[in-house]
Amino acid sequence: MELSDSWSAGSVAAVLPAGGSGERLGAARPKQFCALQGRPLVSHTARALERISWISDIIVVVSLEHIETMKSIIQKYGHKRITVVEGGVTRHRSIFNGLKIFAENKLSNCPLQKPEVVIIHDAVRPFIEEDILLKVVKAAKDHGAAGAIRPLVSTVVASSADGCLDHSLERARYRASEMPQAFLFDIIYQAYHQCNDYDLDYGTECLHLALKYCKTKAKLIEGSPDLWKVTYKRDLYAAESIIKDNLSQQVCVITDMKGDDVQVGFLLHETLKSHIKQVKRISVSLCKDDNYMQNIILGQCYNFICMHVKKSAFQETQQLVDILENANVSTLYPVVLISVHLNVSENASFSSEMEDLTRIKEFAREVKKKNILVYGLLIHYNKDDPQLQETVNSAATIISALIKDRNPELIGQLLVA
Amino acid sequence: MELSDSWSAGSVAAVLPAGGSGERLGAARPKQFCALQGRPLVSHTARALERISWISDIIVVVSLEHIETMKSIIQKYGHKRITVVEGGVTRHRSIFNGLKIFAENKLSNCPLQKPEVVIIHDAVRPFIEEDILLKVVKAAKDHGAAGAIRPLVSTVVASSADGCLDHSLERARYRASEMPQAFLFDIIYQAYHQCNDYDLDYGTECLHLALKYCKTKAKLIEGSPDLWKVTYKRDLYAAESIIKDNLSQQVCVITDMKGDDVQVGFLLHETLKSHIKQVKRISVSLCKDDNYMQNIILGQCYNFICMHVKKSAFQETQQLVDILENANVSTLYPVVLISVHLNVSENASFSSEMEDLTRIKEFAREVKKKNILVYGLLIHYNKDDPQLQETVNSAATIISALIKDRNPELIGQLLVA
């Protein structure tokens, strides 16, 4: 993102209205507080803004009753640069409250600096990327205001008083106005100051206020489908699936095997590549190197496979859990850890593995409290077995399924390839 | 649905355009042919119309290259009352082709009768319910045309030639036009006959044509959020989750236990009720009664738990598979079958179960070809165990997770409660 380098620090801030009641969702709690992979939606969105270095401050505006909830979310998930502000009774009043923090900072003790450009986004649009933010912010600098748009999915119709069709809009001429939007701070702040109570209570959106009160014609920027707003229950399902999909793109295989097991380890590594986009393989000793592990984690890897011959299995899995815990890998997302036991023998004898099972179940329950999901997988094979590749295929399929599902109810189970 | 009874047979038909290319989805195949729980989306939608007795004929319009695909879908999933028609290059031309089948039946050998009212729906809106269809059809009878609408999720904006905001529409005055729509056949057919090539190539929707060419002002009917159109990849995720959710509402527990096991069976049955909406319990003998089983299946139950003390486990599971297969339970959706093995003993001895495991895996692989997903669950407990309830809780959680996930990659595994 070359263009972002030239951005002077402190000139872009963001306001995230998160005060909605979520009526349309039909859920008990407002949708911005619904959990996706165990973490509230608003935290996912805040994180998406927070990782962008050139956004200096993020104001999250919530209703009075949710201020403590929001503060504990910030605490629990280690958010930085977020200030919680109390909202108003409508979306516009909430955004206005958020903007006031910057404008009135000389009156209060608030240390936030007034930004040149302010981004306004939605707490319920978690999949926001840097490129669209940058486009919208740059367009706002040039035009005073800018906003993301999308093609209309449905035809828009106007109804007459009797509930019948008055006319259909020509779909190609119109667009859906989405978020993010961005404004020169002085323009949007002035617009909010000048607008009347009707605007604040019933007005549809900020772009319109900037046009009406500041004669600023916003630049419209074509955005990606990912900008959509989590509105209905189905949108929560979709968001959960997208996050799971993103989390299952990478796996790190940790191995220190010698002898015959090297063959199976290599085979599994190769076979996994046709299931999972990126498969890394590191040794147990490397995994004890803090710097190396930090790089793996910065690379957004949330899945680990610990391979061992059966004797040392349990201790190594425990060691890896300690490493993952110390590196805070599981703060934002649940981490999947699959303990793969290679069992070479001529005669099947499962009983010793089954004795381990009770211990693994208890262990997995404990470790789940740290947001790490442990599963066991037994690869039982005979030397020079002609069906070895088939067994490894089965193992890769099970591993891939466990990573894609991230099912917390199946932790501690010992699956068999 | 009292009002539907008064409907005279043969007067309502439906046209389902399914010719879209699915560009927006970014998938290899058009979205209407993407699989949801293993079955193409268009089959789900066709089924939703087909189960409504007062819709006499359903015309599915597909592009030339998909005619054979569509015919094999009809064959494979046992669809009735569906006629496949070749589409045109645009949606409107496809719908027109569908309508012609009824109007020109005297010319061809087509036995379809011209309906009084024709429903037009989308192949990619699978969650259509009878009540909205009935409302739209009745309104079409009264007004000549009718269509489902939804509130706008986003503000709609018009852009000027330079890509800037021209004006925002007042959201409250407009609606999104969705499907289904319905028309007096003569009106929509006349509209299509009169409209020009520009309408057929670029026109947005049928309601507009009825207004423009027949001066028919369509009645607009508020629909539910379920009417949404599967457009993007996220919509496929959402649809899959909704279907899984619907499939996991009911479970049928089949048991014939005597002695100590009755206690565990009862406990599990009670505990499952807090995980799954509807839990039925029947005996093995009842399950061999064809009529009884047909009722269970008509009640849309796609999940079965077969409970046994360990000795007879395998044979009974096999018997149940035969019963489910003969009853064609798994034609439309994968059926989950969990074989629960109760193992009462003072000393844990897993080895005999583990010997069964290899057989269960092979069995499950075979049965999967019949769209039945078999999993094993071992409930190992000691008599008068104070932790029995905890073990049963664990079993219920695992059962519920298996039913909700319906994961084909984990079949044949023996999980332990």
Ligand SMILES: [Mg+2]
């Ligand atoms: Mg339409």
Ligand SMILES: [Mg+2]
């Ligand atoms: Mg908006």
